Amino acid sequence: MSIVNIAMCDFCGRTSREVEYMISNGEDKLHICELCINEAKEKVDARHADKVEPEPAEESEAQPEPADADPIEVDAEVIGE
Ligand SMILES: [Zn+2]
Numbered sequence: 001m002s003i004v005n006i007a008m009c010d011f012c013g014r015t016s017r018e019v020e021y022m023i024s025n026g027e028d029k030l031h032i033c034e035l036c037i038n039e040a041k042e043k044v045d046a047r048h049a050d051k052v053e054p055e056p057a058e059e060s061e062a063q064p065e066p067a068d069a070d071p072i073e074v075d076a077e078v079i080g081e
Pocket of ligand 1: 009010011012013014032033034035036037
């Protein structure tokens with residue numbers, strides 16, 4: 001292995017060549033790969049869903065993934081023009 005700038009995920013240890021997307025903390029010291037990001041997001045979403053809006057037990061109707069929630073909706077009201 002020669003001198004190639006390969007970032008390694010600090011969470012799972014994958015390198016930037018093993019994943020398609022890697023994010024650093026800006027100083028290039030800490031990295032997280034897309035897989036860990038997705039995993040973290042799922043946990044955060046699950047936690048939010050668990051705390052903020054407890055879903056009703058009845059889920060007879062198959063609903064799409066709650067990932068469609070639009071976080072920009074709240075800021076949309078802050079229009080000062
Ligand atoms: Zn990772």
